[in-house]
Amino acid sequence: MEASPARRPHRLDPAGGCPHAVNARLLARGAVTPVELPGGIEGMAVLGHAALKEFLQHPEVAKNQRHFTALREGRIAAGWPLLTFATVQGMTTADGDDHRRLRSLAGRAFTPRRVEELRPRIERLVAELLDGLERAAEAGGGVADLRRHLALPLPMSVISELLGVDVEFRDRLHHLSSVVVATDTGPADAVAANRELVAVLGEIVAAKAARPGGDLTSALIAARDEGGDRLSHQELIGTLLLMIVAGHETTLNLITNAVRALCAHPGQLDLVRAGRASWADVVEETLRWDSPVSYFPFRYPVRDITVDGTLIPAGTPVLAGYSAAGRDPAAHGADAGRFDVTRPARPGSVRHLSLGHGTHYCLGAPLARLEATVALERLFTRFPGLGLGVPEAGLTPHAGFVGNSVHALPVLLRR
Template sequence: MENPAPVVLDPAGRDIHGEAARIRANGPVARIELPGGVLAWSIADQELARQALSDHRLSKDPRQHWTAFAEGRIGEDFPLIGWVLMDNLTTRYGADHTRLRKLTAGAFTPRRVEALRPEVQKAVDELLDELDGCAPGEVVDLKARFARPMPARVICDLFGVPAEDRVQMLRGGEANIDTTLTPEESAANVAQWHREMAEFVESKRRDPGDDLTSDLVQAQAEDGSRLNDSELVGTLHLLLATGTEPVMNLLANATRALLTHPEQLALLKNGKVTWADVIEETLRAEAPVAHLPFRFAVEDIELGGVVIAKGEPVLINFAAAGRDRTVHGDSAHTFDATRPNKEHLSFGHGIYRCIGMPLARMEAEIALAALFRRFPDLELAVPAQDLSPQVTFIMNGVETLPVRLTPQSR
């Protein structure tokens, strides 16, 4: 097909997988149109996405490498401006990226994460205890009552966010994912988010505690050249948001998959598949991060039969890559925890690979196992087709997850 029309991304994210399939039908690397009429490339093919993720000719820094931004054609009125102006790992390249990554990655090594197991178990148990109080047959939004607060509690504890400030402090990251925000709303959100986080950092400077924010503040005081104020605030934005939002989607997507595939749940209960199988299959078939902004070509790059011109933006389509038929065959779209090959890129790959991967996997395993143990009769309270998708094309999840924890008759 000669130059197919770009797929226009739906800001409301109403059909993440249908949209991914339409993009893929236009080629393994295909043109898309972002809100604001901005053209970009989407990489939907798993092998090409892997290559792109480890290709040094793709930068994450818009200031250096996005031609339209450098020339002033992308301004405050670009609806995704929050993703461009962020001052953290997600907008850095080369040595600058390595410097910021080193400052944070050490806190999330497998050994450090293993030490957090009791904290995670405690957060899970407390939230399940609260749910225990629900009446039989009562409809509960499991996303609001469990999938979101669980990782939020863990990450806020780690970073020393006071309990009374948590809802507000996490709101900025939540809003940043909503791709239906107007440019004004998006810019206002970024400004308020920055202000709140700067005040939080100040409070830790005045009154340090035994938490990772205080450690970062301390590292900055000892050697100011390593992390400036804006980077410190930006790094906290990133870690509080990534520590919560994608884990929430992993929990909600795995729960939804099991409740809509009773035969898979039975295999799990019979020990024929493990929680690790369910989690990896969810990551593959329902990637929690669907379509992530941004990368920019540092020079012209030939990939998948097209040339991505120097300075053009690129998004990696993780949702599509997990369902690549060339890797997973005709059943790629089916949730099947027994499949031997569950290969996915849902945590990224290469030097930008997710820092929180061991924590996310551990949280998911503890939370899901405890949830299904405590509420073995858990069921969806609405037909699966009535579940509303999360309002975003960046993430892949549900707006709410209405369930009954125990049947009416009890």
């Protein structure tokens, strides 16, 4: 297929905002579009569902930073807000044998069977957090921030317990990770946050090395200390960083977005209560309709490739446009913009790509789904009259163009 002519790049707003109106305009131009990243760096975004599915499993596309032309040529400053996505040493920036090695070291903790064994603990934790949410609402005139009191502490607690991270570190880790993944962080703040995050993770590793336990961090330390090529210290730190960030930020957005969607579409909630859809259906439709991640960095073609008629030059940093693909009319029909928990998957097609596709499919997908389904079922069972505590228009979008959610979700609790 002949490549389409170049289009004027879309400048991604580092401050972020709700992505859906912009996505619709970009999709109308094509499934693949040039974008301008912070600092004037040229990139591309793959937005269409079919194009993104093809791109995510393309044999000539890599994740390792050595394929990032602008970085290799020294055109990326030290405080570039997206630098960590490109340079962290872990499974999300590894290819081939290195990717398989790193993924296998952590993968045993996230099998469907191992995750299901966590269900009783997740159920107890949700019950405790709902108690706290109710206390916060009583102190706040009936309104409490669901994001702060449920959507954040649930996945942060679960991933921390899996990794053996003590409670004293968790607030700092969340704050630092949110700064690191934000696209509007200033250069000095970005450098400082990355240094502090690595230092905190170093503290955790040192403590675990002195007092190992049955957690995943202790297992990774053992793999590092065995010698050979199983795991370097930089890969250990990078793996912990990736698992902490991905292990709570995406599920935090998923739960927030699902509650927001159900509050805005009470008829869909009625379908679940009537047994015409399940809480799992709510999670999958939320992943499609309001993906927790909007534009995920980065993949790089190792040679010039053409996707859906558009040339993507070798070495270009490419964003996976999950939120755009979720509402692509070509894949989901003319009503792709409608939240519908009874929406069937099209024959021969995946329902959404929000957890990735191919060899880099999200390792924590079973855990994220379990946490979200338990949280939603218990929340709406305990508070069947739950609604937004402010008008929808009063919700502030999440900062940055990588994550997709709102900054806070005030809810009115009614039993």
